[in-house]
Amino acid sequence: TAEVVPQAPEDALFGLMRAYRADENPDKVDLGIGAYRDDNAKPWVLPVVKKADSILFNNPELDHEYAPIAGIASFTSKAAELILGGPDSPAIREKRISSIQTISGTGAVHLGALFLSKFYPGTKKVYVSKPTWANHHQIFNNVGIPTVEYPYFSKETKGLDFENMKLSLLSAPDKSVILLHACAHNPTGVDPTIDQWKEIATIIRQKSHFPFFDTAYQGFASGDLMKDNAAIRYFVEEGFELVVAQSFAKNFGLYGERAGCFHIVTGPAPEAQSTITRIASQLAILQRSEISNPPLYGARIASTVLNDQALFSEWEENLRTMSGRIISMRKALRAKLEDLGTPGTWNHITDQIGMFSFTGLTEAQVLKIREDAHVYMTKNGRISMAGLNTKNVDYVAKAIDKVVRE
Numbered sequence: 001t002a003e004v005v006p007q008a009p010e011d012a013l014f015g016l017m018r019a020y021r022a023d024e025n026p027d028k029v030d031l032g033i034g035a036y037r038d039d040n041a042k043p044w045v046l047p048v049v050k051k052a053d054s055i056l057f058n059n060p061e062l063d064h065e066y067a068p069i070a071g072i073a074s075f076t077s078k079a080a081e082l083i084l085g086g087p088d089s090p091a092i093r094e095k096r097i098s099s100i101q102t103i104s105g106t107g108a109v110h111l112g113a114l115f116l117s118k119f120y121p122g123t124k125k126v127y128v129s130k131p132t133w134a135n136h137h138q139i140f141n142n143v144g145i146p147t148v149e150y151p152y153f154s155k156e157t158k159g160l161d162f163e164n165m166k167l168s169l170l171s172a173p174d175k176s177v178i179l180l181h182a183c184a185h186n187p188t189g190v191d192p193t194i195d196q197w198k199e200i201a202t203i204i205r206q207k208s209h210f211p212f213f214d215t216a217y218q219g220f221a222s223g224d225l226m227k228d229n230a231a232i233r234y235f236v237e238e239g240f241e242l243v244v245a246q247s248f249a250k251n252f253g254l255y256g257e258r259a260g261c262f263h264i265v266t267g268p269a270p271e272a273q274s275t276i277t278r279i280a281s282q283l284a285i286l287q288r289s290e291i292s293n294p295p296l297y298g299a300r301i302a303s304t305v306l307n308d309q310a311l312f313s314e315w316e317e318n319l320r321t322m323s324g325r326i327i328s329m330r331k332a333l334r335a336k337l338e339d340l341g342t343p344g345t346w347n348h349i350t351d352q353i354g355m356f357s358f359t360g361l362t363e364a365q366v367l368k369i370r371e372d373a374h375v376y377m378t379k380n381g382r383i384s385m386a387g388l389n390t391k392n393v394d395y396v397a398k399a400i401d402k403v404v405r406e
């Protein structure tokens with residue numbers, strides 16, 4: 001009976017968003033949830049998305065019928081090309097990839113977790129970075145796969161704890177599933193360099209581990225789509241079998257539309273195509289039982305842009321606008337903290353990339369800065385860089401300076 005249902009805690013991130021909205025202080029600053037804001041702290045509908053909107057609106061052919069179970073093919077095929085670097089990717093040329101439209105990145109991670117729990121015998125547990133996006137733990141746990149953490153972030157350097165990460169991957173049992181953030185690691189903003197990715201790939205090969213990539217920031221991180229997919233391209237070129245959970249929430253600003261894709265790439269082998277056909281058939285069964293078929297709107301928007309050269313170029317321009325503004329805010333925040341002589345070093349703010357910076361503030365400092373200055377960030381000291389703008393960066397720097405000195 002219903003009495004056995006215990007009370008669960010509120011989701012920390014969405015709870016933070018609610019607390020921010022309820023705060024009536026005019027100086028309040030939202031550095032919580034990872035969603036892009038413009039220089040006026042407002043959500044930004046990408047101009048190219050507005051164009052795609054009006055194209056869809058004026059298309060008399062479009063109706064509201066069901067999408068196929070695997071989603072809109074013109075969307076999933078371009079999503080695959082985008083993440084693998086174009087139609088010449090060996091996985092695409094050799095038809096070694098199966099792609100299925102999902103409920104954004106969360107749905108893609110979930111479908112991947114579910115698929116592995118059923119078909120990959122090594123999935124006793126999944127290795128995730130310490131720290132990782134909090135939802136990763138829940139998603140895997142919900143399908144019965146416990147998460148284990150591998151070292152990732154060094155508190156001393158506020159960069160990658162590469163030696164300990166490698167040791168941990170080496171000591172994990174063979175054939176472990178390793179979750180990797182393709183770029184713009186959430187929450188730390190710390191990514192391996194391409195040479196470090198190569199070393200990670202060597203260990204994964206040596207241990208026959210299974211790479212599970214999560215990518216939510218392609219093009220958003222550096223402004224360069226090919227730079228932000230370099231790790232995945234490298235693994236595919238090296239012939240790895242892998243999966244990718246891909247979100248279009250951030251790079252298209254389609255947060256609420258839930259456009260995403262899950263891809264499985266098999267290694268090069270004579271039977272690869274028949275393997276892919278079998279995998280696709282199982283993914284379709286899982287999808288049908290969970291969501292039947294995915295939603296149309298966000299995928300139509302992305303598909304319209306991805307399939308049109310002029311719109312695609314305009315999208316790249318929009319991506320540079322977002323990533324450029326974030327990079328300039330990194331520079332501004334670091335410069336202001338250094339000008340104030342705030343105790344500690346602040347180079348990590350410009351070294352880290354993507355939506356977030358892991359400031360190094362302690363939980364006590366995070367709670368204090370919320371209380372005193374109405375600056376909202378997650379308890380682990382993560383700030384969403386997009387919440388900063390030319391009007392509030394001074395205020396935030398002074399608030400950080402104050403809380404660090406207390």
Ligand code: LMR
Nearest residue numbers: 013032033034035133186
């Ligand atoms: C975040 O980490 O802030 C975003 O990825 C939003 C989310 O769904 O958690």
